[in-house]
Amino acid sequence: MPVFGFKTIDAGEQALIRNHRGEAKAVSGPARVTLWRSKVEKLRLYYAGEGQYLEVNQRNGPRLCLTGPTQLFLNPIDHESIHIKESILVSANEALVVYSAGQKIYSKDGAEEENSFERKVLYGPIRYVPKPSEWIHEFCWHGEDPGDKTRKIKGALKFQLLRVIADQFYYNVPEVRTKDDTQITVKLMVFFELVDIIKMLDNSHDPIADFINAVCSDTIQYCSSLSYEEFVENTSQMNELSTFKQLTSRAVNFGYRIDKVVFRGFHSSDALQSMHDRAIHERTRLRLEADTEDHRQRTLDLQLVKEQERSAKERELELEKEEHKRSMEREKHAEKLRLDGAVEEHKQKQLDLQLLKEAERSTRQRELEKEHDQHNRQMEREAHKDKLVEKQELSEASVAEKRRMIEIEKEKVKIEKERMDGLKAISVDVTKVLVAECRAPDKTLRIETSEGATALHVHEQLGTGREVSETC
Numbered sequence: 001m002p003v004f005g006f007k008t009i010d011a012g013e014q015a016l017i018r019n020h021r022g023e024a025k026a027v028s029g030p031a032r033v034t035l036w037r038s039k040v041e042k043l044r045l046y047y048a049g050e051g052q053y054l055e056v057n058q059r060n061g062p063r064l065c066l067t068g069p070t071q072l073f074l075n076p077i078d079h080e081s082i083h084i085k086e087s088i089l090v091s092a093n094e095a096l097v098v099y100s101a102g103q104k105i106y107s108k109d110g111a112e113e114e115n116s117f118e119r120k121v122l123y124g125p126i127r128y129v130p131k132p133s134e135w136i137h138e139f140c141w142h143g144e145d146p147g148d149k150t151r152k153i154k155g156a157l158k159f160q161l162l163r164v165i166a167d168q169f170y171y172n173v174p175e176v177r178t179k180d181d182t183q184i185t186v187k188l189m190v191f192f193e194l195v196d197i198i199k200m201l202d203n204s205h206d207p208i209a210d211f212i213n214a215v216c217s218d219t220i221q222y223c224s225s226l227s228y229e230e231f232v233e234n235t236s237q238m239n240e241l242s243t244f245k246q247l248t249s250r251a252v253n254f255g256y257r258i259d260k261v262v263f264r265g266f267h268s269s270d271a272l273q274s275m276h277d278r279a280i281h282e283r284t285r286l287r288l289e290a291d292t293e294d295h296r297q298r299t300l301d302l303q304l305v306k307e308q309e310r311s312a313k314e315r316e317l318e319l320e321k322e323e324h325k326r327s328m329e330r331e332k333h334a335e336k337l338r339l340d341g342a343v344e345e346h347k348q349k350q351l352d353l354q355l356l357k358e359a360e361r362s363t364r365q366r367e368l369e370k371e372h373d374q375h376n377r378q379m380e381r382e383a384h385k386d387k388l389v390e391k392q393e394l395s396e397a398s399v400a401e402k403r404r405m406i407e408i409e410k411e412k413v414k415i416e417k418e419r420m421d422g423l424k425a426i427s428v429d430v431t432k433v434l435v436a437e438c439r440a441p442d443k444t445l446r447i448e449t450s451e452g453a454t455a456l457h458v459h460e461q462l463g464t465g466r467e468v469s470e471t472c
Contacts, residue, residue, distance in 0.1 A: 090124035097137035187264035199255030214247040238263035
């Protein structure tokens, strides 16, 4: 134990600090610890992931079951041990029987007598994590012999998850004696289904063993009332549930239902089996010979029958050929007559069609000529109307032009009058204004001469601005 020192505890770690007085303290990182006559003990981390849980055994307290994902440091002061365990997965066709401690029971004087326990059945699909006060029922039943599936061994089948679907098992009932003291081994297959788990838990600790005992009892009881030959002839009764009354009634008593029992055969002693095999071989041989002879006779009968049928068919074919030939000739003659009639009818139709076409053509020509004449007359009327309209439009245009010129002259006179009135109003000499505006002479005489001829041209200028030339 060092006297003085320092210690670093990283993040995600935990340590236990013990001093010289025996005291202990848990420190979680990150931390820097000063040590004085103390020592450091790092704690181990336990982690439970998805589908796991931590089983914590405490020193002073009950056992804890922490469902993952979680983590916990093993502190030796508080914890005895920590175990990482897998959760129990219960599928849809399975069930889990769980016991838990209930309330305490007290006597009349107040003294504690015992604890009461509660039993519950959990059906899948679930993921189960046991609680501290719970434990799971362990089943220990008869199971199959690894070397022989028809032989059952006590305690060979150990499990916690109970299957609640239909199941089956093989079993051979040995040393069964018939009425004539023949020893045989009966081979069976039993189909069963669990229907009431609580009833099974209350009434049976090993249902497979109960099934085996009941099926052995029923098989021995049935075979003891029959001789060997009777048993061989009535083996089909071993497939009936009515033969196994004890098995079905016993299964109902502890919560099971027997669906079916299948007889898989039987086995006797080697000598008897050899004799039985030889007898079966002989019976089979005789039956095969009889079947062969019967088949040969049926084949001969079938040949005769087929020959008769074949001859009858041949006669029927000949008759059908003759009938077909006559039918073809009749049809050929009828077709010829039909074609001749069709040709004559076609010729007559052609003649009628020609006459009809000629009549239609002449009628059409007359209609076309009539339509042509009507069209010409209509065109002439339209042309005459157009000429009349054109003349009327020209006359209307001339009248409109004359009216427009008159209006223009009236407008000019009006404007000139207004101008003169305006000049008079401002005391202007109107005569001087008119003389000044008409400086151009009323007539102009121009004489042009040329060699060999003399001509005089008089040009008269009208008021409208146009010139008129005269030659003298």
